[in-house]
Amino acid sequence: MTVVTLVNVALSIATLAIKVGAFGDAVIRPAAGFKAVDKMPKAFWLVVLGLSAAAQVATALAAGDFSLSWNGLVGLIGIIVALIYLFAIRPQVIQYSGRRRRGGPRSSGDSW
Numbered sequence: 001m002t003v004v005t006l007v008n009v010a011l012s013i014a015t016l017a018i019k020v021g022a023f024g025d026a027v028i029r030p031a032a033g034f035k036a037v038d039k040m041p042k043a044f045w046l047v048v049l050g051l052s053a054a055a056q057v058a059t060a061l062a063a064g065d066f067s068l069s070w071n072g073l074v075g076l077i078g079i080i081v082a083l084i085y086l087f088a089i090r091p092q093v094i095q096y097s098g099r100r101r102r103g104g105p106r107s108s109g110d111s112w
Contacts, residue, residue, distance in 0.1 A: 008067035015070040015079045016056050022082040023049040025090060033096030039089055049085060052078025 026049055031042040055078060060069035069075065 005067050008071070012056070012060070012066050012068070012070045015075065016053060018086070019049060019053040019056065019078055019082045022085045022090075023053055026085065029090075029093050030096060033093040034089075036096050037089075037092040039092065045085055045089065048081055052081055 023046070026042065026045045029042065034040065034042045034045070052074075055074045056069045059072065059075065060066040063069070070079065
């Protein structure tokens with residue numbers, strides 16, 4: 001294996017992990033959170049993120065080479081969409097998930 005192949009495999013694994021992670025996060029967020037922040041509905045994000053991960057896997061299976069599955073127009077669009085979800089949509093929607101952050105104060109009245 002060459003260095004270029006190893007880098008491509010690492011990028012393929014990383015981009016697939018980001019896409020699957022974004023999809024998994026969208027699954028656990030309540031649909032009301034997407035509506036509350038006036039963003040595209042939850043179903044839209046589930047379809048787009050799911051298709052982006054599935055397209056990368058399908059590309060790898062069709063080509064028989066996982067090392068280049070992230071590369072190409074569909075793969076790059078998929079990673080861009082996943083990053084948009086993770087860095088622009090998720091922070092706004094997370095406020096409506098009803099969960100506290102670990103290690104955070106129990107209420108705003110706690111003094112540390």
